[in-house]
Amino acid sequence: MKAGVLSKIGDILGDFINWARSNSIFVLHYCTGCGAVEISPTLTSRYDMTRFGIQPVATPRQADVLLITGYLSLKTLKRVIWAYEQMSAPKYVVGFGSCTINGGHYWDSYATINLLDLYLPVDLYIAGCMPRPEAIIEGFEVLKKKIKSGEPGGWIDYERRKDWYKANQRRLFGDKI
Protein backbone atom coordinates (compact mmCIF):
# COMPACT_ATOMS: atom_id res chain seq x y z
CA MET A 1 0.00 0.00 0.00
CA LYS A 2 2.63 2.46 1.13
CA ALA A 3 5.00 1.57 -1.69
CA GLY A 4 2.14 2.04 -4.17
CA VAL A 5 1.47 5.58 -2.90
CA LEU A 6 5.17 6.41 -3.01
CA SER A 7 5.57 5.18 -6.57
CA LYS A 8 2.49 7.15 -7.60
CA ILE A 9 3.98 10.33 -6.11
CA GLY A 10 7.20 9.52 -7.93
CA ASP A 11 5.30 9.14 -11.20
CA ILE A 12 3.54 12.47 -10.76
CA LEU A 13 6.83 14.20 -9.91
CA GLY A 14 8.51 12.58 -12.91
CA ASP A 15 5.72 13.72 -15.21
CA PHE A 16 6.00 17.23 -13.80
CA ILE A 17 9.75 17.33 -14.39
CA ASN A 18 9.31 15.99 -17.91
CA TRP A 19 6.71 18.68 -18.56
CA ALA A 20 9.14 21.39 -17.34
CA ARG A 21 11.93 19.90 -19.44
CA SER A 22 9.79 19.82 -22.54
CA ASN A 23 8.76 23.45 -22.10
CA SER A 24 12.20 24.86 -21.44
CA ILE A 25 14.65 23.98 -24.16
CA PHE A 26 18.02 25.72 -24.33
CA VAL A 27 19.41 25.41 -27.83
CA LEU A 28 23.03 25.66 -28.81
CA HIS A 29 22.82 26.31 -32.51
CA TYR A 30 26.07 25.14 -33.93
CA CYS A 31 26.01 26.94 -37.25
CA THR A 32 28.22 24.73 -39.36
CA GLY A 33 26.67 25.27 -42.75
CA CYS A 34 24.21 27.36 -44.71
CA GLY A 35 21.32 26.25 -42.45
CA ALA A 36 22.25 29.06 -40.09
CA VAL A 37 20.42 31.40 -42.46
CA GLU A 38 17.09 29.91 -41.44
CA ILE A 39 17.81 30.12 -37.71
CA SER A 40 17.77 33.92 -37.46
CA PRO A 41 14.15 34.40 -38.68
CA THR A 42 13.07 31.45 -36.51
CA LEU A 43 14.50 33.10 -33.40
CA THR A 44 13.54 36.71 -34.08
CA SER A 45 10.31 38.61 -34.58
CA ARG A 46 8.99 36.93 -37.74
CA TYR A 47 8.54 33.39 -36.38
CA ASP A 48 9.58 33.83 -32.72
CA MET A 49 10.65 30.45 -31.39
CA THR A 50 10.83 31.77 -27.79
CA ARG A 51 7.04 31.63 -27.41
CA PHE A 52 7.38 27.82 -27.32
CA GLY A 53 9.97 27.99 -24.57
CA ILE A 54 12.93 27.48 -26.88
CA GLN A 55 15.79 29.85 -26.14
CA PRO A 56 19.25 30.21 -27.63
CA VAL A 57 22.22 29.93 -25.26
CA ALA A 58 25.85 30.67 -25.86
CA THR A 59 27.78 27.66 -24.55
CA PRO A 60 27.48 23.85 -24.60
CA ARG A 61 27.49 23.61 -20.78
CA GLN A 62 24.17 25.44 -20.55
CA ALA A 63 22.49 23.77 -23.51
CA ASP A 64 19.96 20.92 -23.76
CA VAL A 65 19.77 20.63 -27.52
CA LEU A 66 22.64 20.69 -29.98
CA LEU A 67 21.22 21.98 -33.24
CA ILE A 68 23.49 21.07 -36.13
CA THR A 69 22.64 23.19 -39.11
CA GLY A 70 24.00 21.80 -42.34
CA TYR A 71 27.01 19.90 -43.58
CA LEU A 72 29.79 18.79 -41.27
CA SER A 73 33.35 18.78 -42.50
CA LEU A 74 35.73 16.49 -40.66
CA LYS A 75 37.32 19.37 -38.75
CA THR A 76 33.94 20.69 -37.64
CA LEU A 77 32.69 17.25 -36.65
CA LYS A 78 35.56 16.91 -34.22
CA ARG A 79 34.55 20.17 -32.52
CA VAL A 80 30.90 19.15 -32.54
CA ILE A 81 31.76 15.92 -30.71
CA TRP A 82 33.75 17.89 -28.13
CA ALA A 83 30.83 20.28 -27.65
CA TYR A 84 28.38 17.38 -27.34
CA GLU A 85 30.44 15.68 -24.68
CA GLN A 86 30.57 18.90 -22.64
CA MET A 87 26.77 19.18 -22.43
CA SER A 88 25.13 17.98 -19.21
CA ALA A 89 22.99 14.93 -19.24
CA PRO A 90 19.45 15.08 -20.56
CA LYS A 91 20.76 16.24 -23.92
CA TYR A 92 19.51 15.92 -27.45
CA VAL A 93 20.89 16.31 -30.95
CA VAL A 94 18.82 17.69 -33.79
CA GLY A 95 20.16 17.19 -37.31
CA PHE A 96 19.01 19.92 -39.62
CA GLY A 97 18.81 19.83 -43.41
CA SER A 98 19.52 16.99 -45.78
CA CYS A 99 23.30 17.34 -45.33
CA THR A 100 23.15 15.60 -41.95
CA ILE A 101 21.02 12.75 -43.34
CA ASN A 102 22.72 11.77 -46.58
CA GLY A 103 25.29 14.41 -47.31
CA GLY A 104 22.99 16.51 -49.48
CA HIS A 105 24.91 18.55 -52.02
CA TYR A 106 28.18 17.28 -50.65
CA TRP A 107 27.46 13.55 -50.74
CA ASP A 108 30.61 12.72 -52.74
CA SER A 109 32.91 15.24 -51.08
CA TYR A 110 36.13 13.95 -49.56
CA ALA A 111 35.92 16.43 -46.69
CA THR A 112 32.41 15.97 -45.28
CA ILE A 113 30.51 13.16 -43.62
CA ASN A 114 27.29 11.77 -45.06
CA LEU A 115 25.36 10.40 -42.08
CA LEU A 116 25.60 12.11 -38.71
CA ASP A 117 23.90 9.21 -36.92
CA LEU A 118 27.07 7.14 -37.11
CA TYR A 119 29.02 9.58 -34.93
CA LEU A 120 26.47 11.17 -32.59
CA PRO A 121 23.05 9.87 -31.43
CA VAL A 122 20.61 12.05 -33.39
CA ASP A 123 17.17 12.35 -31.77
CA LEU A 124 15.46 14.11 -34.59
CA TYR A 125 16.09 14.99 -38.22
CA ILE A 126 14.49 17.98 -39.86
CA ALA A 127 14.64 17.21 -43.57
CA GLY A 128 14.82 19.72 -46.40
CA CYS A 129 17.31 21.92 -48.15
CA MET A 130 16.69 24.30 -46.43
CA PRO A 131 13.83 23.45 -44.08
CA ARG A 132 11.68 26.54 -43.63
CA PRO A 133 11.15 28.09 -40.16
CA GLU A 134 7.71 26.44 -39.97
CA ALA A 135 9.38 23.06 -40.44
CA ILE A 136 11.90 23.83 -37.70
CA ILE A 137 9.14 24.76 -35.25
CA GLU A 138 7.19 21.64 -36.24
CA GLY A 139 10.30 19.55 -35.62
CA PHE A 140 10.80 21.05 -32.20
CA GLU A 141 7.17 20.28 -31.35
CA VAL A 142 7.88 16.63 -32.12
CA LEU A 143 10.98 16.76 -29.91
CA LYS A 144 8.95 18.36 -27.11
CA LYS A 145 6.38 15.56 -27.31
CA LYS A 146 9.20 13.04 -27.13
CA ILE A 147 10.69 14.66 -24.02
CA LYS A 148 7.27 15.01 -22.39
CA SER A 149 6.47 11.31 -22.81
CA GLY A 150 9.70 10.44 -21.00
CA GLU A 151 11.09 8.48 -23.92
CA PRO A 152 14.81 7.76 -23.40
CA GLY A 153 16.88 10.22 -25.40
CA GLY A 154 19.83 9.51 -27.61
CA TRP A 155 22.30 10.36 -24.83
CA ILE A 156 21.44 7.09 -23.07
CA ASP A 157 22.21 5.26 -26.28
CA TYR A 158 25.49 7.15 -26.55
CA GLU A 159 26.49 6.02 -23.06
CA ARG A 160 25.41 2.44 -23.66
CA ARG A 161 27.02 1.98 -27.05
CA LYS A 162 29.96 4.30 -26.56
CA ASP A 163 32.41 1.77 -28.04
CA TRP A 164 30.48 1.62 -31.30
CA TYR A 165 30.29 5.42 -31.63
CA LYS A 166 33.94 5.83 -30.66
CA ALA A 167 34.97 3.17 -33.19
CA ASN A 168 33.12 5.06 -35.92
CA GLN A 169 34.72 8.33 -34.87
CA ARG A 170 38.14 6.70 -34.75
CA ARG A 171 37.70 5.52 -38.33
CA LEU A 172 37.62 9.19 -39.40
CA PHE A 173 40.12 10.76 -37.05
CA GLY A 174 42.46 7.97 -36.13
CA ASP A 175 43.38 7.98 -32.46
CA LYS A 176 43.25 11.77 -32.15
CA ILE A 177 39.66 11.92 -30.89
Add this chain to the structure above:
Amino acid sequence: MSVLYLLYAFVVGAFLVGFGMKISARVKRKYGPPVYQPLMDVIKLLSKRSISHGLVQDLGVWMALAGSALLVLAIPVSPFPFINLDLIAFVYVSAIASLGVALGTAQVANPYASIGMARALMLMLGYEVPVLLTVVFFYFSLGTATLADLATLQKEGWFLFKYPLLSAGYYLALLAEMGKPPFDVVTAPSEIASGPMVEYGGKYLGFLVIYAFFHTFVSTALFAVLFLGGGTWWEVLLKQLVLYFSVVVVASSFPRFVSEKAVVYQWIVPSLFVILNFVVVAS
Protein backbone atom coordinates in the same frame (compact mmCIF):
# COMPACT_ATOMS: atom_id res chain seq x y z
CA MET B 1 8.81 33.70 8.81
CA SER B 2 12.16 34.59 7.24
CA VAL B 3 11.94 31.43 5.14
CA LEU B 4 8.51 32.57 4.01
CA TYR B 5 10.03 35.93 3.05
CA LEU B 6 12.74 34.21 0.98
CA LEU B 7 10.06 32.10 -0.74
CA TYR B 8 8.07 35.26 -1.46
CA ALA B 9 11.18 36.95 -2.88
CA PHE B 10 11.84 33.88 -5.06
CA VAL B 11 8.33 33.90 -6.50
CA VAL B 12 8.26 37.67 -7.06
CA GLY B 13 11.75 37.60 -8.59
CA ALA B 14 10.76 34.79 -10.97
CA PHE B 15 7.58 36.63 -11.89
CA LEU B 16 9.48 39.88 -12.50
CA VAL B 17 12.03 38.15 -14.74
CA GLY B 18 9.26 36.42 -16.73
CA PHE B 19 7.32 39.67 -16.99
CA GLY B 20 10.51 41.37 -18.22
CA MET B 21 11.00 38.71 -20.91
CA LYS B 22 7.43 39.24 -22.08
CA ILE B 23 7.74 43.04 -22.17
CA SER B 24 11.09 42.88 -23.92
CA ALA B 25 9.56 40.54 -26.53
CA ARG B 26 6.61 42.87 -27.06
CA VAL B 27 8.96 45.82 -27.61
CA LYS B 28 10.54 43.78 -30.41
CA ARG B 29 7.06 42.85 -31.74
CA LYS B 30 7.36 39.23 -30.69
CA TYR B 31 4.77 37.24 -28.78
CA GLY B 32 7.26 36.22 -26.11
CA PRO B 33 7.51 33.25 -23.73
CA PRO B 34 4.87 32.64 -21.04
CA VAL B 35 5.31 34.58 -17.78
CA TYR B 36 6.12 31.40 -15.84
CA GLN B 37 8.96 30.46 -18.20
CA PRO B 38 11.75 31.22 -15.64
CA LEU B 39 10.17 28.80 -13.13
CA MET B 40 10.19 26.01 -15.72
CA ASP B 41 13.80 26.85 -16.55
CA VAL B 42 14.78 26.52 -12.89
CA ILE B 43 12.97 23.19 -12.44
CA LYS B 44 14.57 21.82 -15.59
CA LEU B 45 18.05 23.05 -14.69
CA LEU B 46 17.86 21.64 -11.16
CA SER B 47 16.79 18.26 -12.58
CA LYS B 48 19.80 17.99 -14.87
CA ARG B 49 23.07 16.26 -14.19
CA SER B 50 25.95 18.66 -13.74
CA ILE B 51 29.71 18.84 -13.80
CA SER B 52 31.72 20.44 -11.02
CA HIS B 53 35.04 22.06 -11.78
CA GLY B 54 36.16 21.89 -8.17
CA LEU B 55 35.46 22.85 -4.57
CA VAL B 56 35.86 26.60 -5.04
CA GLN B 57 33.20 26.65 -7.74
CA ASP B 58 30.75 24.87 -5.43
CA LEU B 59 31.52 27.31 -2.62
CA GLY B 60 31.23 30.30 -4.96
CA VAL B 61 27.69 29.36 -5.97
CA TRP B 62 26.63 28.99 -2.33
CA MET B 63 28.29 32.28 -1.42
CA ALA B 64 26.38 34.06 -4.19
CA LEU B 65 23.08 32.52 -3.05
CA ALA B 66 23.70 33.25 0.63
CA GLY B 67 24.80 36.82 -0.04
CA SER B 68 21.72 37.59 -2.09
CA ALA B 69 19.43 35.89 0.47
CA LEU B 70 20.96 38.11 3.18
CA LEU B 71 20.18 41.17 1.06
CA VAL B 72 16.57 40.04 0.64
CA LEU B 73 16.21 39.80 4.42
CA ALA B 74 17.48 43.37 4.78
CA ILE B 75 14.72 44.95 2.64
CA PRO B 76 11.83 46.28 4.77
CA VAL B 77 8.60 44.96 3.20
CA SER B 78 5.79 45.36 5.69
CA PRO B 79 4.50 42.03 7.11
CA PHE B 80 7.87 40.29 6.87
CA PRO B 81 10.65 40.58 9.47
CA PHE B 82 13.88 42.24 8.34
CA ILE B 83 17.42 42.98 9.51
CA ASN B 84 17.70 46.72 10.04
CA LEU B 85 20.74 47.56 7.92
CA ASP B 86 22.33 50.89 7.20
CA LEU B 87 22.49 51.75 3.50
CA ILE B 88 26.29 51.82 3.63
CA ALA B 89 26.32 48.35 5.18
CA PHE B 90 23.86 47.29 2.49
CA VAL B 91 26.18 48.40 -0.30
CA TYR B 92 29.04 46.63 1.47
CA VAL B 93 27.09 43.36 1.83
CA SER B 94 25.89 43.51 -1.76
CA ALA B 95 29.48 42.92 -2.88
CA ILE B 96 29.45 39.46 -1.25
CA ALA B 97 27.18 37.96 -3.89
CA SER B 98 29.20 39.27 -6.84
CA LEU B 99 32.43 38.19 -5.17
CA GLY B 100 30.92 34.71 -4.78
CA VAL B 101 30.34 34.49 -8.50
CA ALA B 102 33.85 35.84 -9.06
CA LEU B 103 35.28 33.14 -6.80
CA GLY B 104 33.43 30.37 -8.63
CA THR B 105 34.53 31.79 -11.94
CA ALA B 106 38.16 31.90 -10.87
CA GLN B 107 38.17 28.09 -10.71
CA VAL B 108 37.22 27.79 -14.37
CA ALA B 109 39.96 27.90 -16.96
CA ASN B 110 37.82 29.44 -19.66
CA PRO B 111 39.16 32.82 -20.86
CA TYR B 112 35.64 34.16 -21.51
CA ALA B 113 34.85 33.65 -17.83
CA SER B 114 37.90 35.66 -16.77
CA ILE B 115 37.07 38.46 -19.21
CA GLY B 116 33.48 38.54 -17.95
CA MET B 117 34.55 38.67 -14.33
CA ALA B 118 37.12 41.40 -14.99
CA ARG B 119 34.37 43.39 -16.67
CA ALA B 120 31.98 42.80 -13.76
CA LEU B 121 34.46 44.10 -11.19
CA MET B 122 35.36 47.04 -13.44
CA LEU B 123 31.71 47.95 -13.90
CA MET B 124 31.30 47.75 -10.13
CA LEU B 125 33.96 50.47 -9.80
CA GLY B 126 31.81 52.53 -12.13
CA TYR B 127 28.33 52.34 -10.63
CA GLU B 128 29.42 52.35 -7.00
CA VAL B 129 30.51 56.01 -7.34
CA PRO B 130 26.93 57.37 -7.83
CA VAL B 131 25.53 54.84 -5.33
CA LEU B 132 27.98 55.84 -2.61
CA LEU B 133 27.44 59.54 -3.39
CA THR B 134 23.73 58.88 -2.84
CA VAL B 135 24.49 57.34 0.55
CA VAL B 136 26.64 60.36 1.44
CA PHE B 137 23.80 62.65 0.44
CA PHE B 138 21.34 60.84 2.72
CA TYR B 139 23.77 61.19 5.63
CA PHE B 140 24.35 64.91 4.97
CA SER B 141 20.80 66.05 4.44
CA LEU B 142 18.77 63.63 6.58
CA GLY B 143 21.31 62.44 9.14
CA THR B 144 20.23 58.84 8.72
CA ALA B 145 20.48 56.14 6.07
CA THR B 146 18.85 53.07 7.59
CA LEU B 147 16.30 51.69 5.15
CA ALA B 148 13.43 51.67 7.66
CA ASP B 149 14.04 55.35 8.58
CA LEU B 150 14.20 56.37 4.93
CA ALA B 151 10.88 54.64 4.28
CA THR B 152 9.18 56.41 7.20
CA LEU B 153 10.67 59.79 6.21
CA GLN B 154 8.76 59.55 2.91
CA LYS B 155 5.33 59.54 4.55
CA GLU B 156 4.69 63.15 3.44
CA GLY B 157 6.28 62.92 0.00
CA TRP B 158 8.31 60.51 -2.09
CA PHE B 159 12.00 61.26 -2.59
CA LEU B 160 11.39 60.74 -6.30
CA PHE B 161 9.60 64.12 -6.39
CA LYS B 162 11.60 65.74 -3.58
CA TYR B 163 15.01 64.90 -5.10
CA PRO B 164 14.39 64.22 -8.83
CA LEU B 165 18.06 64.65 -9.81
CA LEU B 166 19.18 62.18 -7.16
CA SER B 167 16.59 59.66 -8.34
CA ALA B 168 17.68 60.05 -11.96
CA GLY B 169 21.31 59.47 -11.00
CA TYR B 170 20.46 56.44 -8.90
CA TYR B 171 18.22 55.05 -11.66
CA LEU B 172 21.09 55.13 -14.17
CA ALA B 173 23.35 53.40 -11.64
CA LEU B 174 20.58 50.82 -11.06
CA LEU B 175 20.61 49.89 -14.76
CA ALA B 176 24.31 49.05 -14.49
CA GLU B 177 23.86 47.30 -11.15
CA MET B 178 21.18 45.03 -12.61
CA GLY B 179 23.38 44.31 -15.62
CA LYS B 180 20.76 45.51 -18.09
CA PRO B 181 21.55 46.98 -21.51
CA PRO B 182 23.13 49.43 -22.29
CA PHE B 183 25.36 48.23 -19.43
CA ASP B 184 25.20 44.46 -20.05
CA VAL B 185 28.93 44.23 -20.72
CA VAL B 186 29.28 41.42 -18.17
CA THR B 187 27.05 38.73 -19.66
CA ALA B 188 27.19 39.92 -23.28
CA PRO B 189 25.99 36.67 -24.90
CA SER B 190 26.92 37.43 -28.50
CA GLU B 191 30.27 38.89 -27.53
CA ILE B 192 31.89 36.84 -24.75
CA ALA B 193 29.46 33.87 -24.58
CA SER B 194 27.58 34.94 -21.41
CA GLY B 195 30.78 35.84 -19.53
CA PRO B 196 31.08 34.46 -15.98
CA MET B 197 28.34 31.87 -16.61
CA VAL B 198 30.19 30.29 -19.52
CA GLU B 199 31.18 27.06 -17.73
CA TYR B 200 28.16 26.75 -15.45
CA GLY B 201 25.67 24.08 -16.44
CA GLY B 202 22.88 22.00 -14.97
CA LYS B 203 22.29 22.53 -11.25
CA TYR B 204 25.01 25.19 -10.99
CA LEU B 205 23.28 27.30 -13.62
CA GLY B 206 19.98 26.65 -11.82
CA PHE B 207 21.36 28.11 -8.60
CA LEU B 208 22.72 31.10 -10.49
CA VAL B 209 19.26 31.66 -12.00
CA ILE B 210 17.78 31.62 -8.48
CA TYR B 211 20.48 34.13 -7.50
CA ALA B 212 19.36 36.27 -10.43
CA PHE B 213 15.75 36.16 -9.16
CA PHE B 214 16.86 37.35 -5.72
CA HIS B 215 19.05 40.00 -7.31
CA THR B 216 16.15 41.34 -9.40
CA PHE B 217 13.89 41.40 -6.34
CA VAL B 218 16.47 43.22 -4.21
CA SER B 219 17.43 45.84 -6.79
CA THR B 220 13.86 46.80 -7.64
CA ALA B 221 12.62 46.67 -4.03
CA LEU B 222 15.55 48.81 -2.88
CA PHE B 223 14.65 51.52 -5.37
CA ALA B 224 11.00 51.26 -4.30
CA VAL B 225 12.01 51.73 -0.65
CA LEU B 226 14.56 54.50 -1.24
CA PHE B 227 12.62 56.69 -3.67
CA LEU B 228 9.04 55.43 -3.97
CA GLY B 229 8.10 55.31 -0.29
CA GLY B 230 8.17 51.58 0.46
CA GLY B 231 5.05 50.32 2.22
CA THR B 232 3.24 47.01 2.58
CA TRP B 233 4.01 44.06 0.33
CA TRP B 234 1.43 44.79 -2.35
CA GLU B 235 2.39 48.49 -2.55
CA VAL B 236 6.04 47.55 -2.95
CA LEU B 237 5.11 44.89 -5.53
CA LEU B 238 3.18 47.43 -7.58
CA LYS B 239 6.08 49.88 -7.45
CA GLN B 240 8.52 47.11 -8.39
CA LEU B 241 6.40 46.19 -11.41
CA VAL B 242 6.24 49.78 -12.69
CA LEU B 243 9.96 50.29 -12.08
CA TYR B 244 10.95 46.98 -13.73
CA PHE B 245 8.70 47.77 -16.69
CA SER B 246 10.58 51.04 -17.26
CA VAL B 247 13.95 49.30 -16.81
CA VAL B 248 13.07 46.63 -19.38
CA VAL B 249 11.77 49.17 -21.89
CA VAL B 250 14.99 51.17 -21.59
CA ALA B 251 17.04 47.97 -21.73
CA SER B 252 15.42 46.64 -24.88
CA SER B 253 15.77 49.89 -26.80
CA PHE B 254 19.47 50.64 -26.39
CA PRO B 255 22.54 48.84 -27.72
CA ARG B 256 25.48 47.89 -25.56
CA PHE B 257 28.27 50.21 -24.42
CA VAL B 258 31.89 49.29 -24.94
CA SER B 259 32.99 48.14 -21.48
CA GLU B 260 35.37 51.05 -20.78
CA LYS B 261 32.78 53.55 -22.04
CA ALA B 262 30.22 52.08 -19.64
CA VAL B 263 32.47 52.81 -16.66
CA VAL B 264 33.30 56.31 -17.87
CA TYR B 265 29.59 56.97 -18.43
CA GLN B 266 28.83 55.87 -14.87
CA TRP B 267 31.53 58.16 -13.53
CA ILE B 268 30.31 61.16 -15.50
CA VAL B 269 26.54 61.20 -16.06
CA PRO B 270 24.86 59.63 -12.97
CA SER B 271 27.54 61.03 -10.65
CA LEU B 272 26.99 64.47 -12.15
CA PHE B 273 23.24 64.15 -11.51
CA VAL B 274 23.89 63.29 -7.86
CA ILE B 275 26.41 66.10 -7.40
CA LEU B 276 24.01 68.61 -9.02
CA ASN B 277 21.44 67.39 -6.50
CA PHE B 278 23.88 68.35 -3.70
CA VAL B 279 24.19 71.85 -5.19
CA VAL B 280 20.43 72.31 -5.64
CA VAL B 281 19.58 71.13 -2.13
CA ALA B 282 22.37 73.21 -0.51
CA SER B 283 21.40 76.47 -2.24
